Amino acid sequence: MLAFLGMDSLDQLFAHIPASVRLAQGLDLESGMSEPDVAAVFAEYSAANRGQLSRLTCFAGAGAYDHEVPAVVKMLSSRSEFVTAYTPYQPEVAQGVLQAIFEFQTMVSRISGLPIANASLYDGATALVEALNMAAGATHRQKVVISSGVHPHWRAVAATFARGTGHEVVVVPFKDGVNDWDRVDTTGAAAIVVAYPNYLGVLEDLSAARALATSRDALFVVCGDPLAAGVLKTAGDWGADVFVGEGQPLGTALSFGGPFLGLFACTIEQIRRLPGRIVGETVDSNDRRAFVTTLRAREQDIRREKATSNVCTNQTLMAVTAAIQLGWLGTQGYAEIATRCAQGAHYLHDRLLAIEGVTAVSSQPFLREFALRLPRRADDVLDDLVGAGILGGLSVESLAGAHDPSLEGDTADVVLIAVTERRTRVELDHYADVLSKVLS
């Protein structure tokens, strides 16, 4: 091949690169290893993760949950046509991915109760940022009012990106686990953002927030759990203009936090401001149904600095996985999972509250996750549980730092506990027994 180019060394291909800055010695990296040798190195990383599911029973949540993912979903979503395709730029040979995304959009639309959903964003946190940008664009305002019930990491991400967009982020403190709107100034708000359930697990009546958004002419953004609509009202039912969510519970492994799946749905009114890709139905030249990415004029590759968002690569494979997982669940399974989570969470909640020194953080209803105040530092207690094979939840301190507007008083002794449909009564009882021993 070199001869065909009239060259006699590979180096000649790079001759036009200024020699002064070219690498003389090659990269400062170890030599390559064979795949089985690298596998041995990775087996050590893997072994060093004491927190893996086969070793600890998982009660950690905060947006990442241990749900059932059946073999059939893994098998289908790992078919190499889904895995090794690019963004469907040539619809004639990409109907597989396009149709799967179309189905995903439909499902997200239904579980959010909103008519438009995009083809995915990075994760819940960055989806929230896109919602804020949409609100700012829609209202030409800069102030975004965010409930402290929104996941602390999401709030942190919003604050980071606000440095670029110039948004003023106002965080609403809590009283008894619900938003205390009166303590912040909401005039001129582009968005009123709430979480449902909030990150502490609590379900708040959203009517007040919706009314507030209406009165301020702001977009009403609901950060939601994609499994909640199995039994709860949808964001759309509560009057949301935008729904954003973390889609991990829809068939994706815990994955140490990524790749996860950013969900985004909104009203028809906002469609021209939609971030990311959207797939639409159309026909081919023989008038047969076909799918294609559409409304492309919003996107960065066409609109450049005026694009609604800079997102390009998204999380399509997770979106396809979510569609398959929701197909596996169906109407019935979707409701069943949410129901079982609620039943397990309430069972454990009641058992733990019966332990001396353990108190509730809020008196509000919850779905599958709840916060408790312990008589000692939560991280220390959690440490003690590990010995009994339990990953007992996450401390609010580890998520939100020492103080957080979502909690009156210290965060250090508050633990957040999630119960999924995979947790058995034996496991829940074991937790309660061990905790009561640990605390006594």
Added chain:
Amino acid sequence: MLAFLGMDSLDQLFAHIPASVRLAQGLDLESGMSEPDVAAVFAEYSAANRGQLSRLTCFAGAGAYDHEVPAVVKMLSSRSEFVTAYTPYQPEVAQGVLQAIFEFQTMVSRISGLPIANASLYDGATALVEALNMAAGATHRQKVVISSGVHPHWRAVAATFARGTGHEVVVVPFKDGVNDWDRVDTTGAAAIVVAYPNYLGVLEDLSAARALATSRDALFVVCGDPLAAGVLKTAGDWGADVFVGEGQPLGTALSFGGPFLGLFACTIEQIRRLPGRIVGETVDSNDRRAFVTTLRAREQDIRREKATSNVCTNQTLMAVTAAIQLGWLGTQGYAEIATRCAQGAHYLHDRLLAIEGVTAVSSQPFLREFALRLPRRADDVLDDLVGAGILGGLSVESLAGAHDPSLEGDTADVVLIAVTERRTRVELDHYADVLSKVLS
């Protein structure tokens, strides 16, 4: 659907079955469990297998070896088109499986050094039975002469099926690890059967056996290791009429012994007596290359009681896997694996022989497996090795019983040790160190 049939209960579908023998109460089985519940039961079976590879370093062989099977081979061979297809009865929609078998046949033909190979049989042992039947058919004789170097299980299987076919099985005893032809009467033999390497790992010069077969006008059947031809002469090179082998080393997991892969190759002369399926190249009605199962008139579904064999379902998926694995290895990797096995086996052999009380069973050359005589009962020694994380091989006693013509003297203190390309020097040294401790 029942209504369409004019019925009102599922029971009516079975009304024509004599009531006297119908099940009144249903099956005496536990109620069904959900898949995750069954998974929990199976996790217990799995945990109870102390011998799994992640727990013990494997030196066991005897036809089933711990070879490298890369992710790419597992991925390709588990594609659902290969997994969930039937026998390719409709070639127009089965070119995937047919072509993969055609490629497999070509590979088996090359590694056996014989021009014809079939689409697979159950395993090595039953492939041997088919070879005996072929020989009997070709010669119209009943006597089959089998070297005691053939795997004891294969000899046992041959003996079982000989009860039906009426073959007289003559087993050739060993002297110093090679066949002592003079001690048996080979007149009237339909087949002379040897193993190369034999089950004790030994390589015997096959010229004598070939000459014997020629002089008796018998078919010369070589039972071979499919990886041996990476460095050794092929069965064809030694003049075999038939090659049979256990194909497990070609990409199939240890699988507790099955599904494995029966390999069968032979000369053109024997093609009308070939057992099982064979795929041939042809054209479609538009003159494009196509593959199809052929010479079907030999098979049971057409020839019925006069068929060359009763085999129907074979081990196609393992054959496809073997083709992919051999594609992954290529010419170079195929030779490399065999070379590394030989190097590792000889290294360990020499280290172990240096241990006081350990002696060689044979002075003949070997490839990747060898037999040693220990100063104590081999099964007891192997037991002792387990504590150090070593599955140190298999006792000949466990394979062949207390006495076997392949060994002069007791079998109980002979251990068979296999070394594959996956065994590291550290593992080999560890074995030697532990054994010397155990024996001291």
Added chain:
Amino acid sequence: MSSPGGRAASAPLLGHEIEPTVFELSVPGRSAFQLRTTGVPATPLRDLILARHLAAAPVALAEVSERDLVGHYTRLTHRQFSVDLGAYPLGSCTMKYNPKFCDAVAADPGLNSVHPGAPASLSQGWLELLVTLESKLCAITGMAAATLQPAAGAAGELTGLLLMRAYHEANGDVRRRVLIPDSAHGTNPASVTLGGYEVTTIPSNDRGLVDLAALKAALGPDVAGIMLTNPNTLGLFEEEIVEIAAAVHEVGGLLYYDGANLNAILGVIRPGDMGFDIVHMNLHKTFATPHGGGGPGAGPVAVSPRLVDFLPGPRATRATQGDYVWSTPARSIGRVHGWHGNAMVLARALAYIDVHGGEGLTRVAQHAVLNANWLRERLRATLPAAYDRVCMHECVLTATGIKDEFGVRGLDVAKGLLEEGFHSPTVYFPLIVDEALMFEPTETESLQTLESLAASLERLAERARRDPDGLHRAPQTTPVSRVDEARAARHLIATEDAAQR
């Protein structure tokens, strides 16, 4: 016809382009393999092994990169129909959908990385699994014990026949013949021959069942037994089974049940209760093992009490102290497999049985039978059943009408169905039905799929009238068009090397 060596094809248009063979893709020097670094001294081979054993030249395999390997075999899968792609109503084959859960069970390294020669103390989980499966298979068939060694149905048949032989021989009884109905699957007579018996064929009566009178006439003291599949290969239940059993037993013969059709009777009736002495099961048909393009399968054989002592060994059994051991029955016929049978298939079967339980398995049979009858009834006007009454899990229809009227044969209909996107039914089997089309929809296909299948067949019947020549040439829209089978046999090219010659 072959592409030049080394041509890496463009991707087929999702299945519609001829794919080079892996050898045609081969380019000298390329490879994909990667091995562990072991640190073992790389002693030259000639120092280890006598020169006379060493190959003169390396065996030439394909030389491809991992990328080309993946492209090649992935493209091949786009030229392959499978259950996962669509309905596969291939009669006698039970091409049902198998839950992916069962595949996942078989992928567990705790099961599939155990060496078959490892002592029982290291494989207690496996032995327990085998013992559990054996007892459940016995409950399903109504038998006393089973061997799990046979690797497929035919291997099970031969094993059963050897058991029959061992039993008679133990009684000092020399018997020569085994009876087989003319509708039987080809493996049955082939197995009988290998079992050392002669086949006596029993004709079917005009209801498609064993002709009881003919059977009785054929019986005698030299009859070792009879092999039956019930429902038979016409999908019809042998209603006189109790009489048949009595008659065979009366002359001292044994009854062998070909359980490939077990899907039809699970939880409804048990071979043991019908009077059978030996039953083989095709786990790959009934119990969740996908067919793998032709295998692997597993063909356990269950027997009545008087045959237990003859079963192949070693068998996993539970010792009194509670752990599991291998043991060989007193008068065992010996081994019928190199190790313990197709263990991973056995594991799948147990998982499937556990998920379904007794009622679930019964539902399997009920729906398999319901679907077959629905299809039979629905196609009454288009392709009538060879025997017009309630069938079991499959129905044999006949294309004689279409053939007589339009010259379109059953094969043409089968090939036409490929263009409709369905797999063909089994054609020309059983041999006793003219222009047979044997449909087995299985319980896993929905009513909607059956409706779609029926509509396709109606369209084909209509096309037979309108465009018989088109159907003779069908299929054309498949990855390859109708294949010249005769040429393949006439001019055998069974390897790449033969192709090159």
Added chain:
Amino acid sequence: MSSPGGRAASAPLLGHEIEPTVFELSVPGRSAFQLRTTGVPATPLRDLILARHLAAAPVALAEVSERDLVGHYTRLTHRQFSVDLGAYPLGSCTMKYNPKFCDAVAADPGLNSVHPGAPASLSQGWLELLVTLESKLCAITGMAAATLQPAAGAAGELTGLLLMRAYHEANGDVRRRVLIPDSAHGTNPASVTLGGYEVTTIPSNDRGLVDLAALKAALGPDVAGIMLTNPNTLGLFEEEIVEIAAAVHEVGGLLYYDGANLNAILGVIRPGDMGFDIVHMNLHKTFATPHGGGGPGAGPVAVSPRLVDFLPGPRATRATQGDYVWSTPARSIGRVHGWHGNAMVLARALAYIDVHGGEGLTRVAQHAVLNANWLRERLRATLPAAYDRVCMHECVLTATGIKDEFGVRGLDVAKGLLEEGFHSPTVYFPLIVDEALMFEPTETESLQTLESLAASLERLAERARRDPDGLHRAPQTTPVSRVDEARAARHLIATEDAAQR
């Protein structure tokens, strides 16, 4: 246009039949899910949760059996092109073959079943992996430290711009503008806007490179920095990079390297050595993550020493005692991801780097560049390069000739290539080239494949002459023929429910 509800289609003819949506396959009451038996009391929901929160009616999802689910999505994969099926020379996207080994690494439950919120003491393996990866990425780019949080290239860009902003602000420096060449990828200007800066576009000169004079003219004290990809999106190396860096640094600006094209320079030249301050990498292009139909990716950002303190947190670092901890840099811009970034993608990248080592990565770049140049040279007469000289990992060709002569546009050629079984190149990008066709063969395609690709393009050029209308209508042999994109936008149907309306 939609099929009636519940119609279970026949299998497509391996990709060539319209597949119903999963909702059209839905039949009320069907389901596939199976859950653990937990023994948790099934308290009615109304006793647990206030009625005003409960849904009035369940959300309707598709109701299908596992069998239908598998059929549906398997059939969809037969309507989808992918790298595993064939060459995908889509410029700017680096659609190379990714070793399956790296996927297997990411499937290890020891990695993928770890909760991201688990304390560091329970995830030491992960932290070590992240620290190791970070240091290797720094070695590759010549930078001091990196954040692994950004989930894709664009997220990395925005992170980089926020770092730029934080740096200037920390210096009390208010700057307004970021310079971007006109050939830049669309994410660059979009990210600049989100970073709160204005875009100043720098024109390319007639060699396809940044016009140095224009650049200098645009520089000033209000310039925060410049974003460059080098090689640029024309596949050309910015030869004056040293001068560019000096000029930007002189006015106090920072240099941002868009590392999506890192595949071209691995082991040849490092962004740090060229003078860049900030680099994002597209691990999903260069380091073994398949694209997944559009994602996920990972876009780590590496920086020069003066920016390290601003990096997002928390970051995995090695504590002095030897274990790994999370820590947040002193002046961190904060989090840019909900957790730690796309961890499984990061794991794949490290595995890929470890397998290749320094020399292996250098070989990747050498062969990527060799292949692109070979293709450019080979097609010289058919589709000339927009800038005719040595290119890097991709080449931008132009179809103006064919368009002027036969009225066949670049798009038609791209669509025609689909009929040849190859994926199309990127079309009409970069915007500054007329009728651009941007080919990136990557190092993983063989010479044979490139020859086949070139031959297909020559055939298409010939067809442009012979049958321009045919090409306007291409593709026709693909699962669907040319798609009406305008209609989709005009009449938006983005969900099944909209389709129903």
